[in-house]
Amino acid sequence: MAIFNKADVQQTAATRNGAADNVTIIAPGNHLAGQFTIVGLLHVNGQIEGEVVSSARIDVGTSGEINGVVRADSLHVAGLVKADVWCQNLVVLAGGEVHGLLQCNELVVESGGQFFGERKAYEKNELGVELPEITHVPKDDLLE
Numbered sequence: 001m002a003i004f005n006k007a008d009v010q011q012t013a014a015t016r017n018g019a020a021d022n023v024t025i026i027a028p029g030n031h032l033a034g035q036f037t038i039v040g041l042l043h044v045n046g047q048i049e050g051e052v053v054s055s056a057r058i059d060v061g062t063s064g065e066i067n068g069v070v071r072a073d074s075l076h077v078a079g080l081v082k083a084d085v086w087c088q089n090l091v092v093l094a095g096g097e098v099h100g101l102l103q104c105n106e107l108v109v110e111s112g113g114q115f116f117g118e119r120k121a122y123e124k125n126e127l128g129v130e131l132p133e134i135t136h137v138p139k140d141d142l143l144e
Contacts, residue, residue, distance in 0.1 A: 022041065024043070047066075072086075076093060081099070096110075
């Protein structure tokens with residue numbers, strides 16, 4: 001597991017708009033399914049299936065697993081993630097695995113960590129939600 005210094009913690013805490021005091025922990029043996037929006041740090045030692053959105057960092061511990069979609073400021077993985085991931089930075093720690101489509105600015109894979117998939121440039125939707133695709137535009141609207 002990586003060691004984070006005090007400056008890392010303070011920087012993360014200072015930029016989260018009050019979310020520094022919020023920590024959500026999914027303990028080993030717990031299994032959650034659905035869509036989750038987390039304010040602050042999320043630490044996963046259990047299993048999550050579905051979509052997880054966090055305003056801060058998501059840490060996946062050695063016994064943790066996420067399957068589905070992950071959107072976060074940063075993602076640190078010591079366990080297993082099988083998901084489409086959107087984040088500013090991803091750190092795959094020794095023993096960690098990430099499988100899927102990745103969109104991030106920074107990717108760090110420590111010795112013993114693994115990334116399987118495709119990486120694209122980070123494109124953040126400012127609203128943080130998927131926008132519907134426009135399939136039809138009336139001809140009158142195009143002429144005005």
